[in-house]
Each structure stands twice: as structure tokens, then as C-alpha cells.
Amino acid sequence: MTRALLIVDVQNDFTEDGALAVAGGDAVAERISAFLAAHAGDYAVIVASRDWHDADSDNGGHFAAEPDFRDSWPVHCVAGTPGADYDPLLEPAAITHHVLKGRGEPAYSMFQGATEDGQTTAAVLSAAGVTSADVVGIATDHCVRATALDAIAHGIAVRVLTDMIAGVAPDSSAAALAELGHAGAEITAS
Numbered sequence: 641m642t643r644a645l646l647i648v649d650v651q652n653d654f655t656e657d658g659a660l661a662v663a664g665g666d667a668v669a670e671r672i673s674a675f676l677a678a679h680a681g682d683y684a685v686i687v688a689s690r691d692w693h694d695a696d697s698d699n700g701g702h703f704a705a706e707p708d709f710r711d712s713w714p715v716h717c718v719a720g721t722p723g724a725d726y727d728p729l730l731e732p733a734a735i736t737h738h739v740l741k742g743r744g745e746p747a748y749s750m751f752q753g754a755t756e757d758g759q760t761t762a763a764v765l766s767a768a769g770v771t772s773a774d775v776v777g778i779a780t781d782h783c784v785r786a787t788a789l790d791a792i793a794h795g796i797a798v799r800v801l802t803d804m805i806a807g808v809a810p811d812s813s814a815a816a817l818a819e820l821g822h823a824g825a826e827i828t829a830s
């Protein structure tokens with residue numbers, strides 16, 4: 641079994657004091673860093689995504705002045721701004737691949753993104769022979785959910801590590817984990 645760790649959107653705009661802050665985001669960043677210090681060697685690749693939107697457009701309706709917080713959102717994670725940076729509590733040294741997504745479009749799944757040199761997430765995992773993946777990050781009910789579902793769709797055995805995720809809302813986060821469980825993911829603490 642060749643395992644990947646997928647770290648979803650642990651960015652300043654999604655953690656405390658960010659434009660779309662998720663409660664518990666800072667704690668997730670700290671726990672992932674501690675986990676990497678102990679377990680980075682367990683993974684063939686460690687892929688981290690960042691939401692990375694254009695400054696000069698609504699990114700396909702993803703940004704709105706009056707967002708509904710389902711399909712439209714306040715401005716967040718504009719490429720090259722501090723809000724789009726990894727949260728400083730996330731220690732990035734062990735990350736092997738950095739994926740950017742949402743360039744001019746809505747993109748919830750890491751599989752919609754690519755590395756700076758144009759390699760898609762699926763290509764990174766395929767090249768490494770990945771057969772299973774652990775998914776962590778932000779937010780449980782949006783980008784973690786979409787990333788885990790896409791990994792399953794790519795034939796990868798998925799675990800969602802519940803001690804290293806944070807969601808926007810309790811109800812939708814619980815629903816997302818239930819959906820992922822039905823789709824075949826293992827929902828477990830690390």
C-alpha cells in the first residue's frame with residue numbers, strides 16, 4: 641500500500657482572523673504540523689492545496705458582494721496575498737507537492753488544481769503509485785469533502801482523519817462525514 645497525505649487549504653483566510661475563518665482552523669494547523677513531525681515518513685507524497693483566486697474577477701461567480709455562503713463567498717484567498725498563504729502554524733517543510741486551485745473559477749477539490757509546473761493532483765498521485773490517502777485540512781463540509789470524494793472516484797482508499805479537520809458548520813460537517821462514510825471512506829482519528 642502506497643499512501644499519500646492530502647492537506648487541504650490550511651490557509652490564513654480559512655483560519656482564525658481570516659476572511660472566511662473556520663473555528664478551530666489554527667488548531668488543525670498545529671495538529672497537522674505535530675503529525676508531520678512524527679509521521680511524514682509514512683507517506684510516499686504529501687500534497688497540500690491552496691485556494692488561489694484571481695484578484696481582478698469574481699472567479700466564475702465564486703466571489704459575491706452578498707454571498708450565500710453555499711455557492712458564493714466573500715473575497716478570499718486572492719493569489720499572492722497573505723490570506724492565501726499557508727497558516728504559519730502549518731510547518732510546510734515535509735510537503736512534497738504544492739497544488740493551487742481556483743484560478744479564475746470555483747474549485748473545492750484539490751483534484752481541480754495543479755502544481756506550479758502544471759501537474760494535476762491526480763497525476764502526482766498516479767506517478768507515485770498512490771493507492772490510499774489520508775485527508776486532512778479545512779473545511780470539512782466543503783473542500784475536504786470534495787477532495788475526499790474525488791480521491792475515492794480515482795480509486796484511492798481514503799481515510800479522513802477527524803482530529804485534523806475543521807468545518808464551517810456542525811450540521812453540514814456531520815452530513816459531509818456521513819456522506820463520505822457511505823462513499824467508502826474510513827472516518828477515524830489519526
Ligand SMILES: [Zn+2]
Pocket residue numbers: 691693702716717742746747
Ligand atoms: Zn475559494
